[in-house]
Amino acid sequence: MPYTVWHINTVEERWSCHIMIKLKDVELSFPNKKHVLNDVSLDLDQKEVVGLVAPNGTGKTTLLNVIMNNLKPDHGFVEIDGLRYESNRRIKEIHQRICAFPLENELFGELSGYEHLKLYKNMWQSQVEITKLVNILKMGTYISQRVDTYSLGMEQRLCFAMVVASDTPIMLLDEAMNGLDPENVALISGQIQELRDSGKLVIMVSHLLDNLQSLADRVLFLREGKIAQDLNMHERRDNFLKMHAAPSLLSKLHADAVLDVFQGQALIDLKKMDDAAQRSFVLELMANNISYRIEPLSLADEFRLTFHR
Numbered sequence: 523m524p525y526t527v528w529h530i531n532t533v534e535e536r537w538s539c540h541i542m543i544k545l546k547d548v549e550l551s552f553p554n555k556k557h558v559l560n561d562v563s564l565d566l567d568q569k570e571v572v573g574l575v576a577p578n579g580t581g582k583t584t585l586l587n588v589i590m591n592n593l594k595p596d597h598g599f600v601e602i603d604g605l606r607y608e609s610n611r612r613i614k615e616i617h618q619r620i621c622a623f624p625l626e627n628e629l630f631g632e633l634s635g636y637e638h639l640k641l642y643k644n645m646w647q648s649q650v651e652i653t654k655l656v657n658i659l660k661m662g663t664y665i666s667q668r669v670d671t672y673s674l675g676m677e678q679r680l681c682f683a684m685v686v687a688s689d690t691p692i693m694l695l696d697e698a699m700n701g702l703d704p705e706n707v708a709l710i711s712g713q714i715q716e717l718r719d720s721g722k723l724v725i726m727v728s729h730l731l732d733n734l735q736s737l738a739d740r741v742l743f744l745r746e747g748k749i750a751q752d753l754n755m756h757e758r759r760d761n762f763l764k765m766h767a768a769p770s771l772l773s774k775l776h777a778d779a780v781l782d783v784f785q786g787q788a789l790i791d792l793k794k795m796d797d798a799a800q801r802s803f804v805l806e807l808m809a810n811n812i813s814y815r816i817e818p819l820s821l822a823d824e825f826r827l828t829f830h831r
C-alpha cells in the first residue's frame with residue numbers, strides 16, 4: 523500500500539483559500555427582462571480585489587443585490603462564509619460580514635459626514651478609528667458639514683469611508699470611483715489595496731478599466747447573464763502584437779490573425795502565425811517604419827474583444 527503523505531496546510535495556505543462568497547447556478551429574471559443572471563457559479567476568496575465589469579444594464583448591480591439578499595434568485599443559491607440566507611438569524615449573521623457601498627438615497631442630508639461614519643462604525647461594532655480614517659481620506663475640511671452641502675465627489679468619498687468604517691470582511695463597491703478626480707481615484711485605490719492586504723474580499727463594479735488593471739486580482743466580465751471571462755490578473759498572459767493599422771500590411775495576414783482594428787490600432791494574435799511568419803512580419807513593420815508593440819492584452823482590449831466583436 524502506498525504511503526499517504528498528509529500535507530498539513532500552513533496558516534497562509536488556509537488563509538489564501540477561504541471561500542467568502544459562493545454562488546451556485548444562480549438564475550434571475552425580471553418580468554420585463556429575462557435571464558439577467560443565467561446560471562452564474564462563482565467562488566470568491568478572501569484577500570482579493572475582484573472587478574466586476576460589463577456594459578450598462580447587464581446585471582452587475584443585480585448580482586450584488588443577489589449577494590446581499592435584496593433579490594432572491596429564481597434558481598441556485600448564495601453562500602456567504604459558508605452560511606445561506608435561510609432564516610432571519612442567518613440573514614443577520616451574514617449581514618455582519620458584508621457592507622455595501624451606500625446608495626445616494628441612503629445618506630441623510632441633515633446629518634454630517636462624521637455622524638454617518640459613526641453610524642456605520644456602531645452598526646457593525648467595528649474598531650476603526652474614525653479620525654484616522656478621515657485624515658487618510660483627506661475629508662477633514664468637510665466631515666463636520668451637513669451631507670446635503672456635499673459635491674458628488676465628496677459624497678463618494680464619504681460613502682467609501684462608511685464602508686471602511688464598517689470593517690466587514692466583505693465589501694461591495696458599486697461604482698465607488700464614479701465622479702472622482704484622478705487624485706481621489708488614486709487615494710481610494712491605495713486604500714482598497716490596503717483593505718485587500720488586511721484580508722478583505724473587495725468586489726468592485728467599475729468602468730475604469732485602467733484602474734482595475736492595476737488594482738484587481740481578478741476581473742469578471744458579465745455577458746448575457748453569464749461570467750464570460752474570469753481573468754486572473756497575476757497570471758502570465760500570452761503576448762499579442764499591437765500595431766498601427768496599416769491596411770497594406772494587414773492584408774498580408776491571415777484574416778483570423780487580425781483580432782480587432784480600433785482607433786487606428788490593430789491587434790494581431792501571434793498564436794495564429796508560426797515563428798518564421800512572425801519574424802518576417804516584424805521585419806516588414808520595421809522596414810516600413812510602422813510602430814508596433816508586443817505585449818499581453820490590456821483589460822480594455824479584453825473588454826472590446828468580449829463585448830464589441
Ligand SMILES: Nc1ncnc2c1ncn2[C@@H]1O[C@H](COP(=O)(O)OP(=O)(O)OP(=O)(O)O)[C@@H](O)[C@H]1O
Pocket residue numbers: 552553554555558576577578579580581582583584585
Ligand atoms: N427591479 C427591477 N425590475 C425590472 N428590471 C430590472 C430591475 N432591476 C434591474 N432591472 C433590469 O435588469 C437589467 C440589469 O440591470 P442592472 O442594474 O443589474 O445592470 P448594471 O449592469 O448594474 O447596469 P449599470 O452599469 O447601468 O449600473 C437591466 O435591463 C435593468 O433594466
